[in-house]
Amino acid sequence: MRYRNVDKSMKLFERACELIPGGTQLISRRPTRFACGVSPVYAERATGSRFWDIDGNEFIDWVSGIGAIILGYCDGVVDRAVCEQISKGTMYSINHELEVELAEELVKTIPCAEMVRYAKGGGEACAIAVRIARGATGRDKILFCGYHGWHDWYLAANLRADASLDAHLFPGIDPTGVPKCLAGTAIPFPYGDLDALGNSLDDHRGEVAAVIMEPFRTELPPDGYLAGVAKLAREHDVILIFDEVSTGFRPTASGAQPLVGVTPDMAVFAKSISNGYPMGAVVGRRDVMEAAGQMFISSTYWSDTIGLRAALTTLREVRRRDVPKIVRHIGTTLQAEITAVARETGLPARCEGLAFHPHLTFETTDLQQHSQLSTLFIQEMAKRGCHGYTSFYLNAAQTGADIEQTITAAREAFQIMVRGRDQGRLDELLECQQQVESFRRLVR
Ligand SMILES: Cc1ncc(COP(=O)(O)O)c(C=O)c1O
Numbered sequence: 001m002r003y004r005n006v007d008k009s010m011k012l013f014e015r016a017c018e019l020i021p022g023g024t025q026l027i028s029r030r031p032t033r034f035a036c037g038v039s040p041v042y043a044e045r046a047t048g049s050r051f052w053d054i055d056g057n058e059f060i061d062w063v064s065g066i067g068a069i070i071l072g073y074c075d076g077v078v079d080r081a082v083c084e085q086i087s088k089g090t091m092y093s094i095n096h097e098l099e100v101e102l103a104e105e106l107v108k109t110i111p112c113a114e115m116v117r118y119a120k121g122g123g124e125a126c127a128i129a130v131r132i133a134r135g136a137t138g139r140d141k142i143l144f145c146g147y148h149g150w151h152d153w154y155l156a157a158n159l160r161a162d163a164s165l166d167a168h169l170f171p172g173i174d175p176t177g178v179p180k181c182l183a184g185t186a187i188p189f190p191y192g193d194l195d196a197l198g199n200s201l202d203d204h205r206g207e208v209a210a211v212i213m214e215p216f217r218t219e220l221p222p223d224g225y226l227a228g229v230a231k232l233a234r235e236h237d238v239i240l241i242f243d244e245v246s247t248g249f250r251p252t253a254s255g256a257q258p259l260v261g262v263t264p265d266m267a268v269f270a271k272s273i274s275n276g277y278p279m280g281a282v283v284g285r286r287d288v289m290e291a292a293g294q295m296f297i298s299s300t301y302w303s304d305t306i307g308l309r310a311a312l313t314t315l316r317e318v319r320r321r322d323v324p325k326i327v328r329h330i331g332t333t334l335q336a337e338i339t340a341v342a343r344e345t346g347l348p349a350r351c352e353g354l355a356f357h358p359h360l361t362f363e364t365t366d367l368q369q370h371s372q373l374s375t376l377f378i379q380e381m382a383k384r385g386c387h388g389y390t391s392f393y394l395n396a397a398q399t400g401a402d403i404e405q406t407i408t409a410a411r412e413a414f415q416i417m418v419r420g421r422d423q424g425r426l427d428e429l430l431e432c433q434q435q436v437e438s439f440r441r442l443v444r
Pocket residue numbers: 121122123124126147148149214243244245246270271
């Protein structure tokens with residue numbers, strides 16, 4: 001086994017920190033989110049299920065571009081369609097037919113979609129959806145659960161002393177730069193608790209524009225929960241928005257709605273909609289979306305044809321190849337084999353959750369030990385050419401060989417972890433700093 005060296009990555013990150021506040025553009029790409037000093041930080045190229053870092057190491061990518069890659073890197077069909085589009089110009093002074101074609105595709109594909117607006121990312125699409133909901137209802141307050149991007153409307157939740165985002169994103173987020181006058185406009189509710197949502201809607205009766213939430217994340221919702229949310233939203237005349245940025249088109253080729261059997265008023269998509277090209281979409285009921293026609297929601301690059309072409313081609317390919325079935329199979333296999341290896345090595349751990357987004361659970365109530373085990377897993381897997389967290393974002397290019405290499409790596413990692421735990425020296429085995437608090441999602 002040739003253990004990997006990431007010196008070039010680490011040196012480049014030092015240069016980045018001198019020039020780029022925070023070092024990266026996305027918190028999930030910070031080296032501290034992985035095994036800092038062992039995991040790769042900078043990629044040079046990628047294809048299929050793998051990427052190569054700037055130190056020349058090859059990795060199976062179990063993060064799939066933080067969820068954006070659903071067909072695999074450099075997918076031939078999508079990339080050819082995009083290249084052909086580039087040869088005709090990427091954007092113009094006037095509009096392009098693709099804007100309408102993609103809207104028709106989305107309306108055909110997504111249950112709640114009757115009209116469509118575009119964006120370039122998930123957080124931006126959420127901000128647009130919230131603006132439309134506020135405009136359509138004439139109300140200001142937003143009830144939310146989970147993570148929905150970086151914009152003022154969302155971070156306003158932390159302007160109150162109780163730091164609402166602690167439980168929905170991660171602790172310690174200072175809302176510096178967010179206007180203080182937005183305090184009280186974004187109000188969190190706990191996932192799975194209909195009474196709490198009902199009470200909050202009662203407390204703010206007549207003031208709430210929208211309820212925004214992920215329908216689920218890595219576990220299915222409790223029976224009847226989402227139908228109950230939709231009923232409460234209807235009773236209070238509030239717009240229900242499903243944020244499907246992360247679940248995307250892995251649950252079904254039409255997103256999450258057919259799986260849960262609940263149709264919201266609006267939904268938001270990005271990431272896997274376009275297999276790695278910048279794109280986002282806000283879709284919804286005609287009477288709600290129509291309000292946007294009277295609102296100032298406007299940007300030059302939302303009409304860029306690379307994103308439009310990539311999204312149109314990706315959506316069609318996801319359906320044609322039945323990608324949800326492929327990723328379900330990969331996930332089910334991973335879950336069974338990783339859980340079996342845990343049992344075999346004596347590590348109390350299971351790989352569980354929805355098959356399209358499996359995650360590893362360590363059975364310990366000791367939070368410090370849990371964090372050490374997670375970091376050690378990420379570290380030992382990285383050394384063996386498997387890049388990831390303790391959860392797995394799947395894509396259709398991942399193969400049986402990738403799973404085999406991953407299981408072999410997991411077996412060795414688990415053996416090291418068991419020895420470390422039994423000898424009480426987990427901390428000594430860490431060659432990196434312990435992983436910092438990950439995005440804590442209430443929606444699981
Ligand atoms: C549910 C959800 N909403 C919104 C976002 C933000 O998307 P983006 O990073 O494209 O702005 C994310 C990103 O992880 C997400 O998971």
